[in-house]
Amino acid sequence: MAKKKLTLAQKYHIYTRGLDWEPTYVSKKDIYPYAEYEGIKIKDWNKWEDPFRMTVEAYWKYQAEKDRRFYAILDGFIQNQGHLTLSDARYLNSIKLFIQGVTPLEYMAHRGFAFVARHLPGPGPRTAAFFQSMDELRHTQIEVHAGSNFNKYYDGFHSMTLMHDRVWYLSVPKSYFDDAVTAGPFEYVTAISFSFEYALTNLLFVPFMSGAAYNGDTPTMTFGFSAQSDESRHMTLGLQVVKFLLEQHEDNVPIIQRWIDKWWWRGYRLTSLVGAMMDYMLPKRVMSWKESFELYIEDQILEGLFRDLERYGIRPPLHMEQSIKEKEFLSHDVYWILFSFTFAAAFHSWIPKEEEMEWLAEKYPRTFNQYYRWRYEKAKQAKTPLPGDRFYYIGLPQLCQVCQIPMGFTDPDDPNNFVQRYVEYEGEIYHFCSDGCKWIFEQEPEKYVQAWLPVHEIYKGNCFAEPPKGPDDVVPQVLKWYNIQTDNFDYFVSEDYKNWKEWHKDMATVVV
Amino acid sequence: MPVKALYNYKFPPRDRAEVFGDDILVYAYWIDNPFFCSASAWRVPKNMKWKDFVAQIFGQLYGLDPDFKKVKSWKWYHFDQEFNPSDEKTLAELGLRHKSIVKFKPA
Numbered sequence: 001m002a003k004k005k006l007t008l009a010q011k012y013h014i015y016t017r018g019l020d021w022e023p024t025y026v027s028k029k030d031i032y033p034y035a036e037y038e039g040i041k042i043k044d045w046n047k048w049e050d051p052f053r054m055t056v057e058a059y060w061k062y063q064a065e066k067d068r069r070f071y072a073i074l075d076g077f078i079q080n081q082g083h084l085t086l087s088d089a090r091y092l093n094s095i096k097l098f099i100q101g102v103t104p105l106e107y108m109a110h111r112g113f114a115f116v117a118r119h120l121p122g123p124g125p126r127t128a129a130f131f132q133s134m135d136e137l138r139h140t141q142i143e144v145h146a147g148s149n150f151n152k153y154y155d156g157f158h159s160m161t162l163m164h165d166r167v168w169y170l171s172v173p174k175s176y177f178d179d180a181v182t183a184g185p186f187e188y189v190t191a192i193s194f195s196f197e198y199a200l201t202n203l204l205f206v207p208f209m210s211g212a213a214y215n216g217d218t219p220t221m222t223f224g225f226s227a228q229s230d231e232s233r234h235m236t237l238g239l240q241v242v243k244f245l246l247e248q249h250e251d252n253v254p255i256i257q258r259w260i261d262k263w264w265w266r267g268y269r270l271t272s273l274v275g276a277m278m279d280y281m282l283p284k285r286v287m288s289w290k291e292s293f294e295l296y297i298e299d300q301i302l303e304g305l306f307r308d309l310e311r312y313g314i315r316p317p318l319h320m321e322q323s324i325k326e327k328e329f330l331s332h333d334v335y336w337i338l339f340s341f342t343f344a345a346a347f348h349s350w351i352p353k354e355e356e357m358e359w360l361a362e363k364y365p366r367t368f369n370q371y372y373r374w375r376y377e378k379a380k381q382a383k384t385p386l387p388g389d390r391f392y393y394i395g396l397p398q399l400c401q402v403c404q405i406p407m408g409f410t411d412p413d414d415p416n417n418f419v420q421r422y423v424e425y426e427g428e429i430y431h432f433c434s435d436g437c438k439w440i441f442e443q444e445p446e447k448y449v450q451a452w453l454p455v456h457e458i459y460k461g462n463c464f465a466e467p468p469k470g471p472d473d474v475v476p477q478v479l480k481w482y483n484i485q486t487d488n489f490d491y492f493v494s495e496d497y498k499n500w501k502e503w504h505k506d507m508a509t510v511v512v
Numbered sequence: 513m514p515v516k517a518l519y520n521y522k523f524p525p526r527d528r529a530e531v532f533g534d535d536i537l538v539y540a541y542w543i544d545n546p547f548f549c550s551a552s553a554w555r556v557p558k559n560m561k562w563k564d565f566v567a568q569i570f571g572q573l574y575g576l577d578p579d580f581k582k583v584k585s586w587k588w589y590h591f592d593q594e595f596n597p598s599d600e601k602t603l604a605e606l607g608l609r610h611k612s613i614v615k616f617k618p619a
Contacts, residue, residue: 449525
């Protein structure tokens with residue numbers, strides 16, 4: 001009699017679980033020391049349903065095929081002098097932020113998932129995390145390769161890893177991921193697989209890749225396509241992780257809820273940088289931050305995902321209401337911060353052109369003309385001794401203890417002021433940009449009192465290449481330590497702009 | 513709620529007052545003027561006179577606002593409490609401490 005054939009799901013179940021064994025001379029607790037301390041209770045790892053069925057053999061084949069396509073397109077772009085056919089060199093400032101801020105996070109995600117792949121006691125999720133760990137390493141690699149061609153021609157691409165560790169605005173993404181990888185494996189997967197990959201990734205990737213396509217950046221667009229199929233796997237893993245944990249034990253529900261509350265706000269604050277890029281840095285715009293927030297967060301996540309999670313006893317994240325209230329302010333606040341401190345950044349900023357201001361006013365009819373346009377008018381008057389015919393904030397900002405962004409988030413109920421919160425904890429004062437960040441601090445103050453805040457570190461003397469020779473030498477020594485060379489200041493006094501004009505001087509079509 | 517950890521998770525705050533010795537960090541914020549994208553941060557001696565502190569923050573930063581010179585006098589707050597600092601007193605004498613915030617607006 002012929003043997004009964006296994007279904008694909010059964011086959012995969014045996015394939016992944018078949019790599020696991022019951023230890024006999026070492027206790028399970030010694031093998032998986034991180035499995036219990038977070039308080040998550042798992043009754044039966046076998047209830048884990050594989051969110052996708054990927055084998056190592058298929059993985060190599062599939063990714064190699066995608067890589068071949070990617071590198072062929074990259075070669076074509078380079079041979080065709082693609083760096084000249086972008087919409088405008090201003091576009092690349094968003095790619096600089098991406099390379100400096102996001103690419104190193106892909107690498108951290110690779111490490112984080114390697115940790116999860118080692119430390120979760122269930123072989124099913126371990127296998128899934130293993131594939132994601134490889135994905136993240138590959139994403140790091142191809143993002144670097146996609147950006148490296150630009151490094152030959154433009155500023156801001158030359159020192160991503162060092163800058164990620166040191167530069168003030170990059171402490172925002174860095175501290176976000178450091179927070180995640182210093183948590184236990186269950187919080188990590190909830191933070192990254194669920195809250196980031198499932199709930200926020202569309203907000204990051206879709207506008208970013210469409211922005212690349214609109215602005216003539218084929219390598220970044222192709223990277224996006226290549227990563228997209230992996231991302232969909234990551235998203236299904238995120239949802240499966242959370243559902244599995246919720247189904248395993250009712251005691252898990254409040255723990256997961258608290259992590260969702262925390263990581264929603266952490267991730268949301270992080271993506272505010274994307275808002276600034278979308279609304280201000282793309283010469284050809286795709287959609288506004290507000291439109292993207294309404295589509296991906298309000299419609300898909302709030303109305304879709306969280307309706308679906310209600311039956312597990314999960315409610316929408318705490319402080320979600322505040323993000324909705326902020327949606328007409330957020331991107332403007334963050335670009336205004338980046339604009340103000342461009343003298344110390346490895347990218348350029350600029351006063352939006354008149355037609356760009358009109359676009360902003362049209363997309364934000366209740367806020368842009370009322371609260372933001374006048375700042376740029378004033379910025380033309382308020383000149384400083386620094387290069388660029390406009391205002392820079394000659395000083396250091398107060399930073400939020402948790403998200404580490406300068407405390408410049410408008411209070412929607414009092415739009416001429418920023419939200420400011422503080423608490424006293426064990427005799428010391430801590431300041432926050434929002435109720436969300438304050439709440440996160442209060443959950444785990446012991447963690448955030450250790451924050452490496454770039455402004456305070458400068459004041460402690462920890463960020464100088466050499467001891468400054470006087471007050472005027474302070475910023476130059478910090479910039480040297482950041483490895484910022486000609487990467488800073490206004491776009492219209494930059495090497496990028498000078499070169500772009502030079503390269504296009506015989507072309508009638510160029511936008512300058 | 514404490515951090516959940518496998519060991520006693522307790523570390524000194526990275527920016528505690530003692531790290532700054534005789535100095536303190538003070539934040540300054542111009543109320544109702546979002547031209548300055550956030551409050552500013554300053555490392556200053558505790559014994560700095562109020563007038564010198566004001567001269568520093570106005571001279572370096574807030575004077576850059578073209579509307580600054582239109583202001584004849586200022587109203588001050590320590591955190592959210594109104595206060596009337598006298599020029600010759602030191603920051604410490606005025607009750608400022610490490611990570612205090614002073615706010616101001618045209619009187």
